[in-house]
Amino acid sequence: MNLYELENIQQKYNGRCVLNVEKMTIERGEILALVGPSGAGKSTLLRLLNFLEPPAGGRLMFDQNPVSKDVPLPLRRRVTTVFQRPILLKRSVVANLGYGLALRGEKLSPEMQAHWLKRLGLEKLANQAAQKLSAGEAQRVALARALLVRPDVLLLDEPTANLDPYNVSLIEEIVREENEARGTTIVLVTHNIFQARRLAHRTGLLLNGELVEVGETEAFFTSPKREETGAFVRGELVY
């Protein structure tokens, strides 16, 4: 069942069209990877999916609700994003973990706090200022903060770019677990085609703001339908 339906979605900045997706669907409970070169419109698409900006044109449906300029708060709170650079508040690790819940008037329970600190390997850093964490630790906190609000959709914008293999592996593990345990729909933007292949059920290629191809991950990588996809997968795409 489709959670998102996009039709002729366009986004323009200063009159320049940066995204033009004719048709696209995102199924409930799937992990969809979006690959493509820098400037292809991947992050713009994520911002539209998180209702952070309205599209310049086209029709965006979320869970059968048409998305307009002012998205109702309860609908907006079903979706969240983890960005490439973790944006943590100048507060402790624990305060950052509970921030999304605090916005909803909820508190981080001691059990959840203990569970996540252990899962993230940050037990000893619970009360440390988040600004002092390493990039990998900070991204783990940002991911946990997003998951703690129990979103229906988790959007990941290059979540493991520039991280070491340990952090990449831990983050991928948490993402996979979240998808399997809660059925969270995940849209992953990545430059790393190996990561897309490891995690995603379906993969799509964005080029110059257009969705060139989307399909089952294995088929996408082994027998792409479009020439550009093949070239991108083989690392031959010149951009």
Add this chain to the structure above:
Amino acid sequence: MDTLLEAFTNALRLLIALDPALLEIVGSTLQVTGGALLLAVAAGIPVGVGLGLARRIPAAGCVVPLIYTGMGLPPVVVGLFVYLFLSNQGPLGDLRWLFTLPAMIVAQTIIALPLVVGLTLTAVQAVDSMLPLQVRALGATRWQLAWTTLAEARAGLFAAIVAAFGSIISEVGAVMLVGGNIEGETRVLTTAIVLETRKGNFALALALGVILLGLAFVANFALYRLQNQGVAD
């Protein structure tokens, strides 16, 4: 050196004796400083935050340099303007505020307001530009976003309050002009220091200076504690 030592001894003696004249001066100082700081902060922080969060400041090319110019307003000039406005012939003469504490509060507020607005604006603009996007992505309302931005800019906001406090409590020219340094009514620590210096009572003037510095230290200490509170929350 002897004068300095005498000043500290005098200051202590005046404080221990709870000299009524001194207490009156300290009371007036606290009233003027507190009142002006409260008004400048109450008006300046919302304006600074509003400008800092605005995607585009209307006529930014003029507004921001104007605010920055205001941060360096010569207090005597402000005092002169307030004097002219509040004098009998002035547009606000009917208020009969000239040579009263309210007139001093008005002058001090005008001096401190651009400092609060300018430093708040800078503090808010210095917050990570990705923060609003991340906070909204986590489901924040408009108010929650504004509050979080304020909390993130708190070091800069406290700097604005501290700078405003410093400029108010140490100011002498404007309060002398609009207050008149009337004993028992509008005499504050800075104007009392000027008076005692002119009379040649250097030790007493220094003693008052020590008390002024002490007050400033206590207030700044409290503000600093407040600023650091909740950092690890």
